[in-house]
Amino acid sequence: MAKLNPLRRRMIEDMQVRNLSPATQRCYVHAVAKFAQHFNRSPDRLGLADIRTYQIHLAATGTSWAGFNVAVCALRFFYGVTLGRTAMVERIPYAHKRRQLPVILSTNEVTRFFAAVPNLKHRTALMTAYAAGLRVSEVARLKITDIDSERMLIRVDRGKGGRDRYIMLSPQLLVVLRAYWREVRPAHWLFPGQAESRPLDASVLQWACRNARAAAKLGKPVTVHTLRHSFATHLLEAGTDIRTIQVLLGHRDLSTTARYTQVAATTIGNTTSPFDRLRMEEARPA
Numbered sequence: 001m002a003k004l005n006p007l008r009r010r011m012i013e014d015m016q017v018r019n020l021s022p023a024t025q026r027c028y029v030h031a032v033a034k035f036a037q038h039f040n041r042s043p044d045r046l047g048l049a050d051i052r053t054y055q056i057h058l059a060a061t062g063t064s065w066a067g068f069n070v071a072v073c074a075l076r077f078f079y080g081v082t083l084g085r086t087a088m089v090e091r092i093p094y095a096h097k098r099r100q101l102p103v104i105l106s107t108n109e110v111t112r113f114f115a116a117v118p119n120l121k122h123r124t125a126l127m128t129a130y131a132a133g134l135r136v137s138e139v140a141r142l143k144i145t146d147i148d149s150e151r152m153l154i155r156v157d158r159g160k161g162g163r164d165r166y167i168m169l170s171p172q173l174l175v176v177l178r179a180y181w182r183e184v185r186p187a188h189w190l191f192p193g194q195a196e197s198r199p200l201d202a203s204v205l206q207w208a209c210r211n212a213r214a215a216a217k218l219g220k221p222v223t224v225h226t227l228r229h230s231f232a233t234h235l236l237e238a239g240t241d242i243r244t245i246q247v248l249l250g251h252r253d254l255s256t257t258a259r260y261t262q263v264a265a266t267t268i269g270n271t272t273s274p275f276d277r278l279r280m281e282e283a284r285p286a
Contacts, residue, residue: 007044008033011082018081031074044083051075051092059095068095102229102260103220110230113222116215122208124180125191125200128154129224131173133231133249136202136224142190144181149174156250165250232260 008029015025035054036043058068072094080089105113110130117123129139138156146155152169177190186192191200205224213222220226228249235245246257 007042007078007082011078014081015077027070028074028077031071032078035071035075043078048088048091055093065095102233103222103226104233105218105220105222105226105230107234109216109218109220110227112216113212113218116212117208119208120180120183121191121200122205124176125205126208126212126224126227127176128173128190129205130227130231131170132156132167133228133235134167134224135228136205139224140191140200140202140205142199143188144186144190147174147177147190163250165247167248229260232257236260 011029011032012025015028020028032043035051036046038054038057039046039050055068055072058071063071072092076089076092079085079092114123114127117126125139128134128142129136132139132154134142134156141157142154143157146157147169148155149169152171152174154167154169156165156167158164187196189196189199192198193200193204202224209222209224209226213220232245232249235248236242242257242260243254245260246254249257251257
């Protein structure tokens, strides 16, 4: 440990040259110090085998994904920049964040949820989010001119990644939107905020989701994105081609859409197990 202080100074100087923030500098120095303390040796005398042993230790002790990767960033910087062992850097792996399956509401739960939203504007906006699979920012920024009742399409202007796309306009949603328009008479934004000149704030819709979930006594967390997940899964369960769903959701990568196959109940439930193809009468004991 005798060399730790000089190494720390060198590391801090290197981070300052690269304009890392003071907070990042403190995190990195602390992470490297903890690594050295774990082995009770100066870190410049430790190698890849020690780093892998330490990573196993971090994982075994329940270190969070973020905390694990802060340690990796610190060690990569220390070995790659401060010690100049650049060949080591790519051999210090990051942890991959566990990708959780999305929460999906059943059609009955979606109906109960909508019935628990008392405000007409909020309820109509949330119905639109589900009916078209929109992100919260997309539904909040819809304009009246985005609803094309002649072609039965909804235009999403500059969705995620700045990409425009079209989504089908549900006939039932069109009835709901017309009733809403007769009552509220919005001028430009379909769902205006407190000031007519500005769209509804996305946080208002998330707040409405939390209240409606509690009122409907749903046991699942519900956000606007939950409605989007449910839209995609219900389409898949109804037999819609996954590439069509990809276009409707505005996903650039099909693998992002493909995860809905893991939660589509009818797709999974209607898949025949190879066990059902066995001739069981031949498998019975003599």
